[in-house]
Amino acid sequence: MGNRFLKIGLFAVFFTGALLMSSCIGDADFTGFFRSSVRVNERFEQSLEWNTQHAPRRIVCENNNYRLFFASDIHIGGTENFQKILNDSKSAETDGLFLVGDIVSGKEEDYNILVESLARESIENYFIQVGNHELYFNGWKWFRQYFGTSVYPVEIVTPLAKDLVICLDSGGGTLGPLQLEWLEELLRNVRQNYRHCIVLHHCNFFQSDFSTSATPLSEELYELMNLFFTYSVDMVIMGHVHISSEENFGPTRYICLDAALDGAKNASYLRLDCSDDHLVYQYISL
Amino acid sequence: MLIVGVLISLMLWCSNSSAQFIQHNYIEVGKTNASGGIYLDAASLSAIRYKHIHAELGFLFPLTEFDKFLSTFYASAGVDFKIKNLPVEIHALFTDKLVSEFISELQFGIIAGVKTKHVHVFLGNNTRLFNLTRNAIEQSRNDNYRKLQIVEKLNLMYSLSYLVFPQENKWNIIASVLNYDYFLIHQETNPFVSVRFTYNPRENIGLYSEIVYKSAGFNNIQVNYFGVNLLTGILWEIDF
Numbered sequence: 410m411g412n413r414f415l416k417i418g419l420f421a422v423f424f425t426g427a428l429l430m431s432s433c434i435g436d437a438d439f440t441g442f443f444r445s446s447v448r449v450n451e452r453f454e455q456s457l458e459w460n461t462q463h464a465p466r467r468i469v470c471e472n473n474n475y476r477l478f479f480a481s482d483i484h485i486g487g488t489e490n491f492q493k494i495l496n497d498s499k500s501a502e503t504d505g506l507f508l509v510g511d512i513v514s515g516k517e518e519d520y521n522i523l524v525e526s527l528a529r530e531s532i533e534n535y536f537i538q539v540g541n542h543e544l545y546f547n548g549w550k551w552f553r554q555y556f557g558t559s560v561y562p563v564e565i566v567t568p569l570a571k572d573l574v575i576c577l578d579s580g581g582g583t584l585g586p587l588q589l590e591w592l593e594e595l596l597r598n599v600r601q602n603y604r605h606c607i608v609l610h611h612c613n614f615f616q617s618d619f620s621t622s623a624t625p626l627s628e629e630l631y632e633l634m635n636l637f638f639t640y641s642v643d644m645v646i647m648g649h650v651h652i653s654s655e656e657n658f659g660p661t662r663y664i665c666l667d668a669a670l671d672g673a674k675n676a677s678y679l680r681l682d683c684s685d686d687h688l689v690y691q692y693i694s695l
Numbered sequence: 696m697l698i699v700g701v702l703i704s705l706m707l708w709c710s711n712s713s714a715q716f717i718q719h720n721y722i723e724v725g726k727t728n729a730s731g732g733i734y735l736d737a738a739s740l741s742a743i744r745y746k747h748i749h750a751e752l753g754f755l756f757p758l759t760e761f762d763k764f765l766s767t768f769y770a771s772a773g774v775d776f777k778i779k780n781l782p783v784e785i786h787a788l789f790t791d792k793l794v795s796e797f798i799s800e801l802q803f804g805i806i807a808g809v810k811t812k813h814v815h816v817f818l819g820n821n822t823r824l825f826n827l828t829r830n831a832i833e834q835s836r837n838d839n840y841r842k843l844q845i846v847e848k849l850n851l852m853y854s855l856s857y858l859v860f861p862q863e864n865k866w867n868i869i870a871s872v873l874n875y876d877y878f879l880i881h882q883e884t885n886p887f888v889s890v891r892f893t894y895n896p897r898e899n900i901g902l903y904s905e906i907v908y909k910s911a912g913f914n915n916i917q918v919n920y921f922g923v924n925l926l927t928g929i930l931w932e933i934d935f
Contacts, residue, residue: 449919541916581919582912586728612916616847616882623884623916626909629729634825635795657842659797659827 449585452539452549452578456558457591466563468505468534473567473684476501477574480669480678481509481611481648484542485519487671488526490695494669494678495530497693501680505563506532509648509666510540510580510611515548524555536563539580540611540649541623560588562595564603565683572683573603579612582623589632596640605688607644608637613665614647617654637661643688646679653677653692669695714745716933719753725924727909734759738928740769740877747774749786755878767792767878782810788821790878797831800824802880806852812861817873819852821880851883866894876907886913901930 468475478498483491491512498506513519527535539559543552552559559578564571575595577584584592600606612624614633625633637645641660651668653675667677676695681688719740726733740753753769773786785807792800806819825845832843854873860866869891874881881887891905904927911921 541912544917580916582916583728583919583921585919586731589729590731615845616850623912624882626727626729626885626911626921627879627881628727628922629911631794631798631800632729634798638795638797638827638831656845658825658845659831659843663845 449578449581449583450587453560453585453588453591455553456560456578459557460561463557466536466561468563468565470504470565470567473569475504475565475567475683477505477507477681478503478678479507479509479646479666479681481666482511482540482651482668482670483508484511484668484670485513485522488522489671490669490676491526493695495526495532498532499530504534504565506535507574507576507609507646508535508537509609509646510538511542511648512537512540513548514542515545517551520548520551520555536574536576538576538609538611539578541580541582544580560591570604570686571602572605572607573599574607574609576609579610579625582612583625583629589629593636596636596642600640604686605643605683606640607646608642609646611649612647613650614645614663615654615656617652617656617665622650634658664690667692714743714935716935717742717744718931718933719928721926721928723924723926725907725922727922728911730922738877747776749773749775753877769877784808784810790880792878793828797828799826799828801826804852804880808854810862813858815854815856815858817852817854821850821852823847823850823880850880852880853883853886866892868892884913885911899932899934903928
């Protein structure tokens with residue numbers, strides 16, 4: 410009797426846990442619990458192939474100060490907050506808009522809304538990153554069709570200095586061995602050529618509060634933290650967990666963004682200003 | 696050091712009484728997305744059990760030159776008792792891992808569980824602290840470091856195992872879903888699965904082999920392969 414009670418109890422705990430953990434139920438593709446439609450190594454190789462066929466991404470600034478926007482977890486369908494971000498980006502004359510993953514649900518219609526919104530507002534200096542939602546519903550097919558690559562460096566050139574932003578594909582919860590090796594080589598070979606270095610990684614590294622959002626496995630986390638320390642990465646900007654938090658560790662500031670999702674509590678994006686060699690940022694409420 | 700001292704004292708004290716000493720050694724070979732190739736580790740754990748108290752110390756030795764897993768120390772101490780014939784075990788644990796030349800990780804945890812004939816369930820909580828090593832601080836003395844530590848206060852630890860045969864059987868197959876082992880505790884959102892085959896050629900000697908499969912992106916991310924490791928080990932029980 411005791412055993413039966415225990416078994417029923419355990420089943421209830423784990424079943425309830427699994428349900429609770431499905432934090433984005435409306436836009437979730439539950440096949441993702443068991444398989445990945447396109448694996449991270451394959452996406453990485455396709456991204457590098459695209460990169461070799463296109464010019465390196467570059468933001469050229471006329472003066473030494475520049476402004477960047479970072480937004481995460483917009484989850485289009487809804488576009489109210491996204492439209493505000495686009496409007497702010499235009500009115501503030503930002504030099505770059507970085508979309509740090511989970512911008513769409515992965516469905517084709519949501520990709521269409523995203524692309525149409527960017528085109529309608531004539532936003533050209535945008536840089537989009539893969540989050541887990543971009544990959545749902547075989548969404549990589551659409552991401553690749555519209556944006557080409559999920560792994561790429563962006564060079565920011567001012568009259569006095571050059572800075573580097575590295576966009577990573579962490580939509581599958583791991584960078585995979587190839588992307589990790591690429592990142593290490595990139596930092597080893599070129600980091601010293603840049604004043605500031607910012608890395609964008611959709612999945613949050615640390616759990617500042619109880620969360621059901623998947624994070625990198627400890628082995629990968631160790632490797633990334635060590636790389637970021639070794640090569641003095643200034644900032645790592647993340648999303649995924651929908652709640653902003655900050656951790657400082659050695660030379661690196663780890664920033665997790667709030668969701669910019671319509672109706673989200675504390676919805677915000679990050680405005681980053683580089684002035685007088687310093688990176689200064691603030692959250693802008695939506 | 697305090698924890699080590701307390702545990703060694705406890706072990707010495709127990710060794711003078713009618714205690715049971717358990718030596719556990721294993722080797723582990725594996726490959727993950729982050730290991731940069733195949734890695735090989737050896738581990739040695741010494742445990743002492745006296746009546747309902749037990750304590751354990753262990754070290755993980757990396758045998759390959761990849762600078763990913765340098766060394767880890769493990770210590771735990773606990774008690775077991777019964778609640779209405781249900782065997783319950785509680786232990787506190789501590790790990791100290793040198794992640795790299797620059798970063799170390801401390802973990803403190805407490806975990807409790809029950810063991811029935813066929814099912815073992817453990818639940819607990821741990822706190823993780825990432826620290827900059829002295830080497831990192833000294834090498835970078837001129838830099839303006841903003842903080843030397845990251846703390847993750849609350850992380851769920853869990854282990855659910857199913858034993859095909861009762862525990863006392865000469866051989867067994869144990870399937871588990873868990874997020875920790877002796878030397879590595881993952882965040883609660885990263886479970887892994889293992890299957891262990893055990894064989895006891897003598898009453899006081901246990902042999903086992905285990906395969907562990909790790910995936911990344913469980914739950915709300917598309918599941919991707921992360922890594923596999925194989926362990927083989929021996930447990931030797933000595934009664935004083």
